[in-house]
Amino acid sequence: MTEFKRESIRAFRFLDCGFDAATGEARLAYAFDDGPALVETVRFPGAPFALDGARAGAVQRALRLLHLFAGISYYKAAVPPEIRIEGEGIDAATAALLTSLYENGLGEFAYRNGLSLRGRIVFPATAAAMPAATDAGLRRHAVVAIGGGKDSLVSIEALRALGIEQTVSWVGSAPLIKACAERTGLPTLNITRTLSPLLFDYNKQGALNGHIPVTAVNSAILAVAALLQGHDQVVFSNERSASYGSLIPGTGEVNHQWSKGWAFEQAFAAHLRSHVAADLAYYSLLRPFSELAVARQFARLDRYDQHFSSCNRNFHLLGERPAQRWCGVCPKCHFVFLALAPFMPKPRLMGIFGRNLLDEPEQAPGFDALLEYRDHKPFECVGEGRESRAALDALADSPAWREDALVKRYLREIRPQLSPEDRGLAPLLEASDDHGIPAGLWGPLRAHFGA
Numbered sequence: 001m002t003e004f005k006r007e008s009i010r011a012f013r014f015l016d017c018g019f020d021a022a023t024g025e026a027r028l029a030y031a032f033d034d035g036p037a038l039v040e041t042v043r044f045p046g047a048p049f050a051l052d053g054a055r056a057g058a059v060q061r062a063l064r065l066l067h068l069f070a071g072i073s074y075y076k077a078a079v080p081p082e083i084r085i086e087g088e089g090i091d092a093a094t095a096a097l098l099t100s101l102y103e104n105g106l107g108e109f110a111y112r113n114g115l116s117l118r119g120r121i122v123f124p125a126t127a128a129a130m131p132a133a134t135d136a137g138l139r140r141h142a143v144v145a146i147g148g149g150k151d152s153l154v155s156i157e158a159l160r161a162l163g164i165e166q167t168v169s170w171v172g173s174a175p176l177i178k179a180c181a182e183r184t185g186l187p188t189l190n191i192t193r194t195l196s197p198l199l200f201d202y203n204k205q206g207a208l209n210g211h212i213p214v215t216a217v218n219s220a221i222l223a224v225a226a227l228l229q230g231h232d233q234v235v236f237s238n239e240r241s242a243s244y245g246s247l248i249p250g251t252g253e254v255n256h257q258w259s260k261g262w263a264f265e266q267a268f269a270a271h272l273r274s275h276v277a278a279d280l281a282y283y284s285l286l287r288p289f290s291e292l293a294v295a296r297q298f299a300r301l302d303r304y305d306q307h308f309s310s311c312n313r314n315f316h317l318l319g320e321r322p323a324q325r326w327c328g329v330c331p332k333c334h335f336v337f338l339a340l341a342p343f344m345p346k347p348r349l350m351g352i353f354g355r356n357l358l359d360e361p362e363q364a365p366g367f368d369a370l371l372e373y374r375d376h377k378p379f380e381c382v383g384e385g386r387e388s389r390a391a392l393d394a395l396a397d398s399p400a401w402r403e404d405a406l407v408k409r410y411l412r413e414i415r416p417q418l419s420p421e422d423r424g425l426a427p428l429l430e431a432s433d434d435h436g437i438p439a440g441l442w443g444p445l446r447a448h449f450g451a
């Protein structure tokens with residue numbers, strides 16, 4: 001085992017990255033000081049790739065960005081004072097993007113580890129501003145990320161209804177995502193990613209550990225995949241609610257989902273256009289919508305009821321995955337149950353989860369956190385507190401739900417403390433104007449949602 005002494009590490013080094021067009025394998029290398037290389041590999045199906053001049057250049061630039069993004073998994077292990085980029089340097093715009101990603105994307109990690117990262121992460125800008133990227137000759141086709149949960153399935157079905165050609169794409173080997181992707185009946189693309197095994201050795205020796213902005217890494221991987229396929233858009237399914245974090249007394253806002261938020265989407269989309277390929281678009285199809293609006297849209301489909309799961313316990317790289325698709329006790333299970341309940345017949349929802357989470361009194365603390373009642377919003381991909389409050393309030397008025405233990409408790413204990421604006425779903429179902437959806441798509445999408 002390679003020895004890892006976090007306190008004595010001075011620098012995190014981005015060594016080099018490469019792509020083998022014959023095998024489709026990308027290699028991303030990093031190191032701490034003069035220690036051994038930490039090598040991550042990402043394998044893109046479809047090799048061998050024959051790339052022309054413009055597209056080859058764009059792939060190279062996207063790969064570079066992926067190298068810089070994916071370094072966050074390793075950097076976090078020690079958070080040393082210096083960051084060194086070997087070989088060709090980066091310009092000021094790239095350095096600013098990376099500083100923002102590392103600082104904000106590691107916000108939860110920093111909070112939980114008692115660290116302050118503000119002003120501590122410095123990506124050195126040593127190159128002149130890059131000339132604006134030009135078109136890479138891409139054709140209209142969406143590379144759509146799928147995560148096995150409700151959100152991406154809503155997007156996939158919306159794109160299908162709007163007649164957009166798409167390839168359903170995912171990173172990693174989760175069987176649940178594969179099953180959902182196959183269920184769509186659309187063309188699929190599964191990219192595999194292997195983290196450096198040295199990271200797990202370092203973790204055993206007390207490396208710092210915690211949440212990383214995995215959506216940013218997946219976004220950069222899918223940008224490379226789109227360019228390799230010659231496709232012109234990467235589509236994610238990050239809803240409006242993802243831009244809001246947990247409000248921690250004495251600390252402020254910490255957003256577990258920062259790289260699913262609007263600030264990251266805008267910055268990454270602009271950077272791809274200016275630094276990678278002018279004709280490559282990146283956007284979230286669900287950005288204008290709240291979690292509740294997405295849940296309502298999902299309830300209009302029933303094709304995935306016995307296939308999807310939003311429970312993150314299905315997505316571990318190491319160790320056991322749960323026997324059931326829904327563990328029933330984590331914040332995501334709580335939230336998805338609550339968000340779907342106002343829009344789905346009760347027997348259908350109980351058929352999906354196999355139980356009624358709102359009739360389990362011992363689960364009260366979990367639901368309280370979602371409501372921001374006596375606790376902060378959990379560090380998970382869940383909706384805003386006001387969405388949870390509005391959903392539970394709607395159930396309190398429903399004969400089907402109001403006798404359930406946690407709904408009764410809400411009526412008795414919590415509703416009397418809420419102001420009128422915390423009641424009522426309708427305002428939360430309205431679409432907002434902040435989004436990067438292509439102009440021609442937005443009108444038909446809005447009509448499809450009925451929003």
Ligand SMILES: CC(=O)N[C@H]1[C@@H](OP(=O)(O)OP(=O)(O)OC[C@H]2O[C@@H](n3ccc(=O)[nH]c3=O)[C@H](O)[C@@H]2O)O[C@H](CO)[C@@H](O)[C@@H]1O[C@H](C)C(=O)N[C@@H](C)C(=O)N[C@@H](CCC(=O)O)C(=O)O
Binds near residue numbers: 073
């Ligand atoms: C599945 C999960 O929730 N994993 C988080 C968990 O990791 P754990 O140790 O329990 O298991 P593994 O996922 O197998 O990870 C093994 C180690 O590898 C490190 N690692 C993993 C992936 C990666 O890209 N980089 C890594 O460095 C990881 O730190 C482990 O040591 O706890 C970890 C520590 O808090 C989290 O980092 C793991 O989170 C994964 C990166 C992950 O994929 N999480 C998503 C399910 C997730 O949280 N998605 C967010 C998206 C938010 C965003 O801004 O991107 C969401 O749904 O809200």
Ligand SMILES: Nc1ncnc2c1ncn2[C@@H]1O[C@H](COP(=O)(O)OP(=O)(O)OP(=O)(O)O)[C@@H](O)[C@H]1O
Binds near residue numbers: 149169
């Ligand atoms: N393994 C993955 N590979 C590629 N994209 C992913 C992966 N996991 C999640 N995503 C994408 O990241 C975004 C955020 O994931 P998230 O888990 O919120 O969505 P979801 O799985 O579609 O729905 P839910 O919120 O119900 O879990 C979505 O666009 C999703 O498609």
